[in-house]
Amino acid sequence: MSVNGQPVSLWALLLLLIAGFGAGWIDAVVGGGGLIQLPALLLFPGITPVQALATNKLGSIFGTTTSAVTYYRRTSPDLKTAIPMAITAMIGAFGGAGLATILPAQAIKPIIIAALIAVLLFTIFKPTAGELTRLRYTGKQHYFMAVLIGLVIGVYDGMIGPGTGSFLIIAMVTVLGYNFLQSSAKAKIVNLCTNLGALALFIPTGHVLMGLGLAMGVMNMLGGYLGARMAISRGSKFIRIVFVVVVAGLILKLGSDLILGK
Numbered sequence: 001m002s003v004n005g006q007p008v009s010l011w012a013l014l015l016l017l018i019a020g021f022g023a024g025w026i027d028a029v030v031g032g033g034g035l036i037q038l039p040a041l042l043l044f045p046g047i048t049p050v051q052a053l054a055t056n057k058l059g060s061i062f063g064t065t066t067s068a069v070t071y072y073r074r075t076s077p078d079l080k081t082a083i084p085m086a087i088t089a090m091i092g093a094f095g096g097a098g099l100a101t102i103l104p105a106q107a108i109k110p111i112i113i114a115a116l117i118a119v120l121l122f123t124i125f126k127p128t129a130g131e132l133t134r135l136r137y138t139g140k141q142h143y144f145m146a147v148l149i150g151l152v153i154g155v156y157d158g159m160i161g162p163g164t165g166s167f168l169i170i171a172m173v174t175v176l177g178y179n180f181l182q183s184s185a186k187a188k189i190v191n192l193c194t195n196l197g198a199l200a201l202f203i204p205t206g207h208v209l210m211g212l213g214l215a216m217g218v219m220n221m222l223g224g225y226l227g228a229r230m231a232i233s234r235g236s237k238f239i240r241i242v243f244v245v246v247v248a249g250l251i252l253k254l255g256s257d258l259i260l261g262k
Contacts, residue, residue, distance in 0.1 A: 016040050020216035024063035024223025029231045030239055031165010031187060032246040033060060035253055038162060050101055051209055053161055054202035058213030061195040063224030068192050070228035071185035081146050082186040086193035088147040089154030093197030096158025113254050120247045136177040145175055150190055157194040163250045165191050166243060180236035
């Protein structure tokens with residue numbers, strides 16, 4: 001196997017498969033699997049940032065599909081909220097993927113880091129948030145806020161990616177009032193559609209490395225299945241703990257990238 005004419009070593013491929021499994025597990029519980037997958041993809045010589053982002057989407061869609069089905073079967077998430085949210089997120093991701101091909105990620109990374117720090121502090125100092133579902137809006141207002149969240153985070157996912165599931169979960173907990181388990185279940189449905197939206201642009205434009213993406217997808221699927229089952233069996237408190245760890249890691253990763261000019 002080669003990438004842009006550069007040979008791929010067995011060790012690099014093995015590392016990518018391990019990263020795919022770990023990313024699938026993290027994505028299924030709280031999102032943020034791109035924190036593992038994107039750096040693993042960027043280790044391959046000759047791969048461009050846009051190719052890494054696009055290939056990451058292909059691998060991720062296997063895991064998000066598996067975890068979305070698992071959550072749906074076991075938690076019966078509110079589809080009246082999830083489906084409109086997912087549709088607008090897909091549209092946003094398509095637009096964000098277009099922006100990814102022309103805009104430098106450096107331009108908005110400081111804003112993303114500030115938002116993640118605020119999310120982390122809120123989650124740490126509000127330990128009861130997300131334990132129970134207490135919806136903050138009703139009727140049309142509830143659905144308007146849901147589709148607005150889907151659109152904004154969909155654009156982010158198409159353009160940058162890592163942390164999308166985490167942003168979806170915290171938005172549903174803090175803005176809409178769902179608990180962590182229900183938020184995580186709906187986030188998988190929405191995240192599946194953001195991946196589809198981004199791939200609708202990335203595949204026709206030739207940015208996806210199919211071989212690497214499919215290999216990563218198989219491991220992502222396995223990790224997604226195990227992660228979803230564990231999250232469902234252990235509930236909102238477990239999801240909250242993993243959420244704090246993943247968001248802290250995401251802040252460190254994006255912060256170091258910003259400092260090093262990556």
